[in-house]
Amino acid sequence: MGAACCAAAAAGTTRRRNTLLVLAGAGALSGPVLGSVAGMAAAVGVLLCSLAAARMRHRLLGLAGFAGATCLMAGVFWAVAVQALPVGLASALEGQLTAHRVLLWEDAVDLVQANPLLGAGPDRFGDLSPTAMESLDSDGKPHSALFQLAAEQGVAGVLLLGAAFGWLLYALWRSPRATPVVLTAGAALTALAAVATVGNALSFTPVTAGAGLLAGLATARTPDEVSPEREPV
Numbered sequence: 250m251g252a253a254c255c256a257a258a259a260a261g262t263t264r265r266r267n268t269l270l271v272l273a274g275a276g277a278l279s280g281p282v283l284g285s286v287a288g289m290a291a292a293v294g295v296l297l298c299s300l301a302a303a304r305m306r307h308r309l310l311g312l313a314g315f316a317g318a319t320c321l322m323a324g325v326f327w328a329v330a331v332q333a334l335p336v337g338l339a340s341a342l343e344g345q346l347t348a349h350r351v352l353l354w355e356d357a358v359d360l361v362q363a364n365p366l367l368g369a370g371p372d373r374f375g376d377l378s379p380t381a382m383e384s385l386d387s388d389g390k391p392h393s394a395l396f397q398l399a400a401e402q403g404v405a406g407v408l409l410l411g412a413a414f415g416w417l418l419y420a421l422w423r424s425p426r427a428t429p430v431v432l433t434a435g436a437a438l439t440a441l442a443a444v445a446t447v448g449n450a451l452s453f454t455p456v457t458a459g460a461g462l463l464a465g466l467a468t469a470r471t472p473d474e475v476s477p478e479r480e481p482v
Contacts, residue, residue: 250276250292251437251463254299258429270296287448291440298436302429311432312418315439319414322446323395330354330396346447350392352380357396361403368403390452394445414442417464424468434467 250273257269273296280289305311328334329342329351343351356378360369374397375381375389391397398406417438421431441460444450451457 250295251434251440252459252466254295254433254437255430255463255467258299258303258433259427270299273299287444291444295433295436295440299429299433302432302436305428305432308422308428308431308435312422312435315435316415316418319439319442322443326354326393326395326446327358330358349380349384350447353378353391354393354396356380357391357393357400360400364403366403367405368399368401371401374400388449390449392448394449394451414438420464420468425470426467430467434463437463 253269253273253276257266257273260266260269273292277289277292277296280286280292302311325334325342329339329346332339332355334342357374360374360377363369369377372389374391375387377400378389378391381387381389381391391400394410395407398410402409418435421435424431438460441450441456
């Protein structure tokens with residue numbers, strides 16, 4: 250979706266742009282068919298952001314909004330895990346997230362409290378989480394990149410994850426590509442961050458490779474833009 254919308258934003262003709270947007274829309278509608286309503290919601294969000302980005306001329310505000318939205322989501326889900334939200338709101342969110350997932354997050358918070366700086370160690374969540382050990386079909390993960398890094402690598406892992414996302418947004422801000430392309434890529438990467446906060450999206454190599462490819466396409470310089478002084482020897 251992100252790649253199709255970026256291509257539409259960079260298209261030179263209206264006909265080509267509309268064709269790519271129709272393709273992106275078809276991709277979004279395939280979400281329920283493939284059994285992923287959350288995927289459809291994220292894809293529709295990327296498509297709407299891409300349409301809005303076509304009218305924006307200043308990318309900094311949009312990228313700052315993506316960063317703020319990601320931090321807000323992470324904060325809300327962490328508040329769910331530590332039971333810091335009002336009862337009504339917490340119950341509503343737990344109903345969408347499932348009680349099992351929230352229990353996994355609570356186990357992750359317990360591991361963070363026991364090993365705050367460096368965590369319990371890579372791939373040890375499944376061996377230390379009571380909820381994961383009691384589940385017959387558990388994959389040993391807390392279904393969240395945020396909570397997995399926090400539990401297994403502590404504060405250091407969370408800071409590195411945040412720094413990686415921040416670096417992506419900074420690279421997009423400095424990108425020579427047009428603002429609509431940059432903001433569309435930023436929307437797609439933010440949608441991925443949202444999905445990864447409540448699932449195992451980053452555990453799949455094609456997902457991380459696709460995110461890296463999209464970021465590279467949105468920040469790359471064309472051969473004509475590379476000055477002779479900076480060409481590699």
